[in-house]
Amino acid sequence: MTTPQIQTTVPTRYWHALPDGRIQCDLCPRECKLHEGQQGLCFVRARQHDRVVLTSYGRSSGFCVDPIEKKPLNHFLPGSPVLSFGTAGCNLACKFCQNWDMSKSREMDTLMDQASPEALARTAERLGCRSVAYTYNDPVIFLEYAVDTAIACRERGIRSVAVTAGYISPGAREDFFAHMDAANVDLKAFTEDFYWKTCGAHLDKVLETLRYIRHETEVWLELTTLLIPGHNDSDAELDRMTRWVVENLGPDVPMHFTAFHPDWKMTDVPRTPASTLTRAREIARRNGVHHAYTGNVRDELGASTYCHGCGERLIGRDGYRITHWQLTAEGHCPRCDTKLPGVFEAQPGDWGERRMPVRMAQLKWEV
Numbered sequence: 001m002t003t004p005q006i007q008t009t010v011p012t013r014y015w016h017a018l019p020d021g022r023i024q025c026d027l028c029p030r031e032c033k034l035h036e037g038q039q040g041l042c043f044v045r046a047r048q049h050d051r052v053v054l055t056s057y058g059r060s061s062g063f064c065v066d067p068i069e070k071k072p073l074n075h076f077l078p079g080s081p082v083l084s085f086g087t088a089g090c091n092l093a094c095k096f097c098q099n100w101d102m103s104k105s106r107e108m109d110t111l112m113d114q115a116s117p118e119a120l121a122r123t124a125e126r127l128g129c130r131s132v133a134y135t136y137n138d139p140v141i142f143l144e145y146a147v148d149t150a151i152a153c154r155e156r157g158i159r160s161v162a163v164t165a166g167y168i169s170p171g172a173r174e175d176f177f178a179h180m181d182a183a184n185v186d187l188k189a190f191t192e193d194f195y196w197k198t199c200g201a202h203l204d205k206v207l208e209t210l211r212y213i214r215h216e217t218e219v220w221l222e223l224t225t226l227l228i229p230g231h232n233d234s235d236a237e238l239d240r241m242t243r244w245v246v247e248n249l250g251p252d253v254p255m256h257f258t259a260f261h262p263d264w265k266m267t268d269v270p271r272t273p274a275s276t277l278t279r280a281r282e283i284a285r286r287n288g289v290h291h292a293y294t295g296n297v298r299d300e301l302g303a304s305t306y307c308h309g310c311g312e313r314l315i316g317r318d319g320y321r322i323t324h325w326q327l328t329a330e331g332h333c334p335r336c337d338t339k340l341p342g343v344f345e346a347q348p349g350d351w352g353e354r355r356m357p358v359r360m361a362q363l364k365w366e367v
């Protein structure tokens, strides 16, 4: 591929000058206040020449074609391949981070590959991907790159998927989600104590983003909660969380309960037992969530999609592989005609469980 030189440091719009001479980044609720030359907590936004710039535009920690179910999204073009990429840094500081090699990276060496938005869109199209996912680390912090890529993708009929913690300020989130077609947002727990002590963030800001996506955009939304034994997996917390989801977002937002493995600064906590995921799924269903899933474990029952009208199994899954498809061409249950919420086509994709790394620099086509 011919890759034109990419300008990797670009100006940003979300900041303002403070009376004391510092500049405040307004992209996320952290509101980093920067002296000249300082980086924000996310590491990729910095003050240079009296403005806030993004320093990782066009640079990536790697590209990979994944099944869309891995994001996880179970109601958005099931079975289709998605070109996934991330950069470096993060605006949260989760002690249990499962992608810490990228999100906690302070080294630009992590960003081995690069691609312009147009090259990414062209690559997704050539590889038969239906969407591009901004994932691995939080795309909020590379908003300018994600938005330009989403624009280039839309011109080619490729959709955009954000995998995010939803920690973004109101002005920026309008810009960001206007260009997305689907989002999987981490709802990491349902207590301010967990959010602040374990992630360095505030729960209410995430809940604001969830309400915004659900009620003020057309973005298809699913939620993921990584259940960490003894930290966010009590019956009482799951009960409060799932009631809030139904009351504030409605029963049709799918929830994924996924298994934690010991990582980063939480290596003293055991893996999540499968029974915890099943328990969370049951609590969610009992509180009215129509579609609740288990994840990061092999569980056909918990990975499959059922009609909320009559209970018919509509989409069977074994891991990320679709084993059964019983939706009408219009996305309805064939037995009771209830519409399955989400974005579906007449037939599922057949990407299966494959994970295909892509080195952009080695691709042969012109952009």
Ligand code: SF4
Residues within 6 Å of the ligand: 025, 026, 027, 028, 029, 030, 031, 032, 039, 040, 041, 042, 043, 045, 046, 090, 091, 141
């Ligand atoms: S985006 Fe980065 S620099 Fe801006 S407020 Fe958030 S953590 Fe700070």
